[in-house]
Amino acid sequence: MTTTSEIAKKLGISRGTVSRVINNHPNVKEETRQRVLEALKASNYIPNEAARSLVMKREFKIAVIVFSEPKFFWRQVELGVNSAHNELKPQGVKVEYFVTDILNPGEQLELLKDLAKQGFDAIAIAPNNPLLLVEQIDAISASNIPVVIINVDIPTANRLCYVGCNYMHSGSLACEILAKCMNYNGNVVILTLQDQVIAIEQRVTGFRHELSNYRDIHIDQVCRFNRLAEGVYDEVYSILKNNPEINGIYVSFGALEQTAQAVIDANLVNKVKVVGYDLSETIYDYMKKGAITATVCHEPFNQGYFAVKILHNYLRSGITPNSTILYTKLEAIFAANAGYYLNEHKYIELLHL
């Protein structure tokens, strides 16, 4: 490991000048600069980050914005954020976590404006209503505050990167699992949203696309609900009672719990296969009862963890992710492995201390 002192001595100049060259400071004679640059290259110099960060001692403030539902999902994101925060605290990084109301998307816009003024150095946001935020995200990026988008991308916005799943794929995976558990045969009901939420629409597109590989599975009907999943239980229960040919339900949004209860009450556990998304204690319980066949997750913990780490890397060293899209893994979860995912944070804690 070469040091600035060694370079300086070899060249017969001071460490300060070497440092100035390294950091691209002005006011260095061009000839000196060249000599230093050469010596640096020749000796394969790598700056000691510990020394550098010790003397620079920059404090970074990072904001993370999510919205309120489903609580258990965002809770796992928060645990990831906390984990990154704990890891970076010794380097003087502050992280603040904000939760906005899912029913009031405008809140995120206001918050975004506020935070830029409050002197945050970087922002991670999970868009509630993506379209609403594009302009403000661009403005923030333009003012040199990097933005990472998590959970649902806004491809048109000027962001450092997106961290989250590929929704098309998450639809395919759900379909593959459901089709296999239906033994490639039968009739499926799709539960989805009535309002246009792009991510959910992409899931359904992915599901339908994958379903075209299975000729003996047919879509019986598509049912639409609002984001709070109101009426799901009644509707599913009545459909199941009236359509005995149904043996599969694809739950494309957060309505697994209601669906599972309807399956139980209709006395169709194990007869009707149910696949959906995300994982909570309640969902786990339903899985153990057999009322949910499988659920697909997309690394909620890591969405929070990575967002903070990426922003910090950028602030500290100007490192930009190699790709503007960082897809999280799609996780297939069954009763037998759900416990590991539910307790992921505990497992990670074993390491971060």
Add this chain to the structure above:
Amino acid sequence: MTTTSEIAKKLGISRGTVSRVINNHPNVKEETRQRVLEALKASNYIPNEAARSLVMKREFKIAVIVFSEPKFFWRQVELGVNSAHNELKPQGVKVEYFVTDILNPGEQLELLKDLAKQGFDAIAIAPNNPLLLVEQIDAISASNIPVVIINVDIPTANRLCYVGCNYMHSGSLACEILAKCMNYNGNVVILTLQDQVIAIEQRVTGFRHELSNYRDIHIDQVCRFNRLAEGVYDEVYSILKNNPEINGIYVSFGALEQTAQAVIDANLVNKVKVVGYDLSETIYDYMKKGAITATVCHEPFNQGYFAVKILHNYLRSGITPNSTILYTKLEAIFAANAGYYLNEHKYIELLHL
């Protein structure tokens, strides 16, 4: 951010003494120690890692020992080891990776003896033949070199911790998936080892235990092979040809590829469901063809990554994992999400720089 100086000033003592307490050095009056400890807690002190690593500048040498087969599995472990190595290089950590012959378990024993003499500060090992190593691992631990065991535990050995899966659970998960894909009905063949390998036996135990929940699935036969999976193709092919009632195969050890090929050649793709372990490009290809229904993995990358990180944490700060057993997640992998797991290391690289 509180510093040691501030604590010292508040208590009217020197920074050195504060530092001694923080680092658990002996030779501090008990009363002083208590006062410092209190002040530390009260001010929420977090050591500045940059300063610390700048001044400590210790070089650690860590050895990782695995064995040779299956190559693709250990390759992923190696990527995890490399990732941790890259992360810790700037802190002066050297990691060496050793691969021993799977057919010569004694090699690991010799290597272990050698390494202790060669001045390695810590060792991670994936036991080829666990029983052979207990004594030597105890000896190494006794000489103050921490040992982490990966992949297959040796509960009786004196190790810092075990990082790897719970084999019983990995059997249950495979069974749950297989049973669901067989629509809870039919006849299954179990492929396993002829020699007593505890981990594999545990898998089969877990599988059988879970299977007892499914009354309409029967075990048709259990076939045994050697660790190199010799003869699997022929045997499976002939079984499938002669037993049309079979609709499921549980591959409890590394023989997925041969099994899948036999299923294809017997013209039973999608008819016979196959579930096994681990993931390679070849296995992925078979999944895409439908010849493998699902495969179960247990975080090979993280086994390598965590082992190194845990050892480094211990060497640097004396931090012992909260638990002597750190179970990796059990990952259910289908055609639609296999790509994410196969390319996990690329995804991680986005972060580590």
Add this chain to the structure above:
DNA sequence: CTGAAAGCGCTTACAG
């Protein structure tokens, strides 16, 4: 344009 010097927060011989 450049050097000498201070200092980031911490640990650890060295004295006492």
Add this chain to the structure above:
DNA sequence: CTGAAAGCGCTTACAG
């Protein structure tokens, strides 16, 4: 048992 001091590698006012 404890304090004073040196020093890890680097950056950056401050003089000149």
